[in-house]
Amino acid sequence: MRVIHIVNDVLASSGGVPRAVIGYALEVKPFDVASTVITVRDDRGPTVQLGGVDVLQANSAMRAVALLHQAVSQAEGDCVVHVHGIWYPLSVLASIYAAVRGIPLVTSLHGSVHPIAFAHKRLKKLLAWRAYQKRVVGLSDIIHVTTEQESRYAGDVGVRVERIVVPIGVRRKTDRLDVDNAKAENRVVFIGRLHPIKGVEQLIDAWLQISPSYPNAKLEIVGDGDREYVSQLKRKVQQSAACDSVEFSGVKYGEDKWSAIKKASALVLPSKSENFGIVVIESLSVGTPVLSTFGTPWKDLLDYSCGWLARSETEDLKAALDEVMSSDVEHLKKMGENGRRLVLEKYSWDKVGAKMAGVYLDRVKSG
Numbered sequence: 001m002r003v004i005h006i007v008n009d010v011l012a013s014s015g016g017v018p019r020a021v022i023g024y025a026l027e028v029k030p031f032d033v034a035s036t037v038i039t040v041r042d043d044r045g046p047t048v049q050l051g052g053v054d055v056l057q058a059n060s061a062m063r064a065v066a067l068l069h070q071a072v073s074q075a076e077g078d079c080v081v082h083v084h085g086i087w088y089p090l091s092v093l094a095s096i097y098a099a100v101r102g103i104p105l106v107t108s109l110h111g112s113v114h115p116i117a118f119a120h121k122r123l124k125k126l127l128a129w130r131a132y133q134k135r136v137v138g139l140s141d142i143i144h145v146t147t148e149q150e151s152r153y154a155g156d157v158g159v160r161v162e163r164i165v166v167p168i169g170v171r172r173k174t175d176r177l178d179v180d181n182a183k184a185e186n187r188v189v190f191i192g193r194l195h196p197i198k199g200v201e202q203l204i205d206a207w208l209q210i211s212p213s214y215p216n217a218k219l220e221i222v223g224d225g226d227r228e229y230v231s232q233l234k235r236k237v238q239q240s241a242a243c244d245s246v247e248f249s250g251v252k253y254g255e256d257k258w259s260a261i262k263k264a265s266a267l268v269l270p271s272k273s274e275n276f277g278i279v280v281i282e283s284l285s286v287g288t289p290v291l292s293t294f295g296t297p298w299k300d301l302l303d304y305s306c307g308w309l310a311r312s313e314t315e316d317l318k319a320a321l322d323e324v325m326s327s328d329v330e331h332l333k334k335m336g337e338n339g340r341r342l343v344l345e346k347y348s349w350d351k352v353g354a355k356m357a358g359v360y361l362d363r364v365k366s367g
Helices: 016-027 061-074 089-101 115-119 122-137 148-156 179-185 200-213 227-238 254-262 278-285 314-326 329-347 349-366
Strands: 002-007 034-040 047-050 053-058 079-084 105-108 142-145 163-165 187-191 218-222 246-250 266-269 290-293 307-310
Touching: 002 016, 002 061, 002 089, 016 034, 016 053, 016 079, 016 278, 016 349, 034 061, 034 089, 053 061, 061 079, 061 089, 079 089, 079 349, 089 105, 089 122, 105 349, 115 122, 142 148, 142 349, 148 163, 187 200, 187 254, 187 314, 200 218, 200 227, 200 246, 200 314, 218 254, 227 246, 254 278, 266 278, 266 314, 278 290, 278 329, 290 314, 307 314, 329 349
Parallel strands: 002 034, 002 079, 034 053, 079 105, 105 142, 142 163, 187 218, 187 266, 218 246, 266 290, 290 307
Antiparallel strands: 047 053
C-alpha cells in the first residue's frame, strides 16, 4: 500500500506542517505503508529525500498533479491520496484527481479553517469557500484534524465529512532536562514565528515587568518574522531598563533548538490562537514544562499537571511567568516527569503512526 502526500511546501521555515507530513510518512512504515511526498515551491531539485522519505518536486501545481498521476500508475497495490492543507491550487487539483480516479482521499486541514485563519483575507476566502473549496473538501473520504477543537471549527464552517482526530507526534528523547542546571540558568524560552498572533509582544511586556525581581533571569526569543515587526520588538526591549534580560537568538533548528529547550526552566507559547503547537510536545518530551494560553488546544497541560495556562493578555502572562520563575526545582522536576508521561501516552510517534496507518487501511477497505 502506498500513501501519496500532497503538500504545498516542505521547507523547514514553513512551520509545523512539513514536519508533520514527514513524520506521518515515516511512522507508518512499520505497518507496511509506503509513502511518497509531492510538493511545489522548493528549489533543491526534482527529487530529494527528507528523513528517508522521497519528495518529488514540481515547479507548478499542474506539473505536481502529473507527478501524482505517475506515482499512482507506478504504485504496487492500493493507493491513498493524503492532501495537507486547503486553499492552494495543488490541494484543489489533487483532490479532484483522486475523486475522479476513485482513489481514497484523506484531507488534513492543518488549521486552515480556524476562525482567525479564515478571517485572514476573509472576503477572498469566503468567496472561494462558497464557489468551490467547500465542495472540494467534501470530496474527501475522511477529514483529518489534529485536535477536537479543530474538528469543531470544521463543523462550524459546514464540513460534513467524517472527521478523525490524530495528533502530530514527537520522537521520544532518551535524554531529558537537567532541571537543576536549567533552574540555575533561570531561563525561559519562546520558540516560534514572530507574529502578532503568537503573543510575543505581550510576553515581552510581561517579562520586562517581572525580570527585576529575578536577577540574572533570561527570556530567550527563538524565531524570526516580518523584518519591521521584529525590529519593533527589539526596539521595545532596547528602550527598557531590563533590556539585558531578553535575548533574540534568531531561528534555530535541530540540536540547537533542542539545546534551547533543555536549557530552559519552561517554554512559553503565549499565542492568541494556535491550531496545535508542535513545540509544546517537543518541550514536554524532554521534561521542560510549558506555559501556554487558553487560545491554544493545550488543556492537557492542566490535566497532566505539566504546565500552566493563562490568558494572552500582559497582566495574566505576568502572573503566570511569576509563578514559573518562583517554582522550585522539585516542582519543576515533577511537572517535567508528568509532561514526559503525557507525551508517552498520547503524542509519541509510535502511537500516532499506528493510528494514522489505521486511517489509511480503513479507507482502502471501505473503498
